Amino acid sequence: MDGHMNRRELIRLLSVAGLGTLIASSVRADAPAAVADSPGFMGRLIDPTGGPRAPAGIVGGKVIQPERQLPIMHQTDVLVVGGGTAGVMAAVAAKRAGVNVAIVERYGYFGGLWTGGMVLLVIGTHVKENGEKKKVVCGLGDELLERLTKYDGAIINQKPGAHNPTVDPEATKFMMDEMVREAGVNVFFHCWGADAVMDSKTIRGIVFESKAGRQAILAKVVIDTTGDGDIFAAAGAEYEQRTYAIGTVHRLGNMDRTDKEKAKEAGAKLPPLGAATPLPSVRWVNTRGPKANGLDIAELSRLEMEHRRNIWNQAQQMRKTPGYEGAFLVDTAPQLGVRITRVLQGVYKLTYKESREAKKFPDTVAVGGAEGAQHAGWPIPYGVLVPKEIDNLLTAGRCISADEKLLDDTRLIAACMTTGHAAGAAAAVAVQSNCRPRDIEIPRLQKLLKEQGAYLG
Numbered sequence: 001m002d003g004h005m006n007r008r009e010l011i012r013l014l015s016v017a018g019l020g021t022l023i024a025s026s027v028r029a030d031a032p033a034a035v036a037d038s039p040g041f042m043g044r045l046i047d048p049t050g051g052p053r054a055p056a057g058i059v060g061g062k063v064i065q066p067e068r069q070l071p072i073m074h075q076t077d078v079l080v081v082g083g084g085t086a087g088v089m090a091a092v093a094a095k096r097a098g099v100n101v102a103i104v105e106r107y108g109y110f111g112g113l114w115t116g117g118m119v120l121l122v123i124g125t126h127v128k129e130n131g132e133k134k135k136v137v138c139g140l141g142d143e144l145l146e147r148l149t150k151y152d153g154a155i156i157n158q159k160p161g162a163h164n165p166t167v168d169p170e171a172t173k174f175m176m177d178e179m180v181r182e183a184g185v186n187v188f189f190h191c192w193g194a195d196a197v198m199d200s201k202t203i204r205g206i207v208f209e210s211k212a213g214r215q216a217i218l219a220k221v222v223i224d225t226t227g228d229g230d231i232f233a234a235a236g237a238e239y240e241q242r243t244y245a246i247g248t249v250h251r252l253g254n255m256d257r258t259d260k261e262k263a264k265e266a267g268a269k270l271p272p273l274g275a276a277t278p279l280p281s282v283r284w285v286n287t288r289g290p291k292a293n294g295l296d297i298a299e300l301s302r303l304e305m306e307h308r309r310n311i312w313n314q315a316q317q318m319r320k321t322p323g324y325e326g327a328f329l330v331d332t333a334p335q336l337g338v339r340i341t342r343v344l345q346g347v348y349k350l351t352y353k354e355s356r357e358a359k360k361f362p363d364t365v366a367v368g369g370a371e372g373a374q375h376a377g378w379p380i381p382y383g384v385l386v387p388k389e390i391d392n393l394l395t396a397g398r399c400i401s402a403d404e405k406l407l408d409d410t411r412l413i414a415a416c417m418t419t420g421h422a423a424g425a426a427a428a429v430a431v432q433s434n435c436r437p438r439d440i441e442i443p444r445l446q447k448l449l450k451e452q453g454a455y456l457g
């Protein structure tokens with residue numbers, strides 16, 4: 001074996017280690033023989049979930065929610081809200097640095113737009129330095145990508161000399177679970193961060209909604225990695241809000257069995273072919289869509305349905321093209337492709353000009369990549385993660401403080417990995433130094449980041 005394992009080899013290995021039966025027995029296909037009157041078909045009766053309710057009422061024509069005490073579900077050192085790329089990096093970085101960490105995610109899996117949005121291509125992993133290609137996603141992000149190379153069908157273009165790998169979304173969800181679990185982060189899926197718990201200008205935790213009702217989690221430092229700045233907005237931080245192109249990524253199957261020549265001979269227009277994925281027969285199709293407000297639920301609902309209809313119709317059309325009769329639509333991404341909404345106004349706002357001049361900063365905590373590894377890396381200062389006024393709050397990912405032109409670079413998955421890593425490490429340093437994140441010793445943060453493998457230039 002050359003270090004790479006296919007799925008069958010992996011299962012054989014796990015069986016030898018005695019873990020095969022565990023896996024086989026914890027999830028198994030539904031048994032068709034199960035019938036309502038067979039013993040054990042139903043679960044047992046349990047107490048109703050959730051504490052006493054205080055429903056809203058109508059008072060003088062207004063909807064009023066009565067004042068009520070919220071259960072504190074959990075208390076921690078660092079609370080990460082949003083389990084996308086940036087959130088997972090932040091949570092693992094903080095926990096590995098030795099503080100207690102919890103992560104809250106509205107869906108049932110990690111990865112956000114990367115996995116649920118099926119944006120599979122990690123752009124910006126490398127830059128050009130002294131005429132050579134140089135990797136800037138090191139540390140946790142690179143560890144995740146490297147770990148995917150051990151599995152068959154999990155990643156392409158992560159080999160030495162390559163850049164911008166493409167991942168399989170299921171493999172990536174699995175690997176994020178593994179890294180979070182191994183680190184010992186407390187995970188709360190199916191929880192929607194709804195409000196900030198404030199003590200004047202200092203955040204003390206969040207209020208979240210779940211099937212169990214409205215509850216709170218308290219923390220010494222909160223990291224907003226919702227991508228949309230839901231928590232920094234609720235906390236009263238300064239931000240800009242933008243419209244941006246909203247698309248729906250989808251995947252096409254049987255694409256290795258198409259016949260371009262047959263289509264050309266028939267004079268047919270070639271359908272959109274999408275880009276390669278680690279699964280040979282599957283290609284992913286990125287779409288832009290109209291510029292819209294990604295926080296407007298009526299607009300989001302309209303776009304979900306309109307995009308799905310267009311994609312369905314295109315797929316049907318594709319199947320009528322000679323040579324493409326066997327191709328099919330595998331799936332549309334479960335998460336709509338919202339690229340940019342709220343953008344923090346941090347203590348520092350990084351500009352596109354500064355990035356292209358590769359301006360150096362004393363508080364550099366990450367280095368941004370180049371789309372095609374064609375230009376130099378751009379140092380990212382800590383100040384872009386820190387709100388101007390609100391304390392004990394950091395952000396990372398696609399909503400960090402940058403000017404309009406740079407947002408197309410700061411939102412790339414590679415940059416979300418490195419800014420997430422930086423925010424998690426910074427939160428840990430703040431907790432361990434017993435100070436506000438804005439007051440931490442930058443050399444101490446940079447030392448920790450380097451110990452965790454990060455590249456700071």
Ligand SMILES: Cc1cc2nc3c(=O)[nH]c(=O)nc-3n(C[C@H](O)[C@H](O)[C@H](O)COP(=O)(O)OP(=O)(O)OC[C@H]3O[C@@H](n4cnc5c(N)ncnc54)[C@H](O)[C@@H]3O)c2cc1C
Pocket residue numbers: 081082083084085086087104105106107110111112113114117119120121122123124191192193194225226227228230247248249286287288336337338339396397398399411412413414416
């Ligand atoms: C259509 C499209 C194509 C793109 N193409 C590329 C590409 O080819 N290559 C590339 O590198 N980048 C691409 N990008 C950009 C990139 O995918 C994203 O910017 C990046 O994945 C964002 O990561 P994030 O962690 O900052 O945010 P997100 O991935 O948005 O993660 C935020 C997480 O927080 C959760 N969340 C949100 N609100 C709450 C809440 N209130 N409470 C609890 N949880 C919450 C979400 O469910 C999600 O898991 C593309 C983006 C889109 C939309």
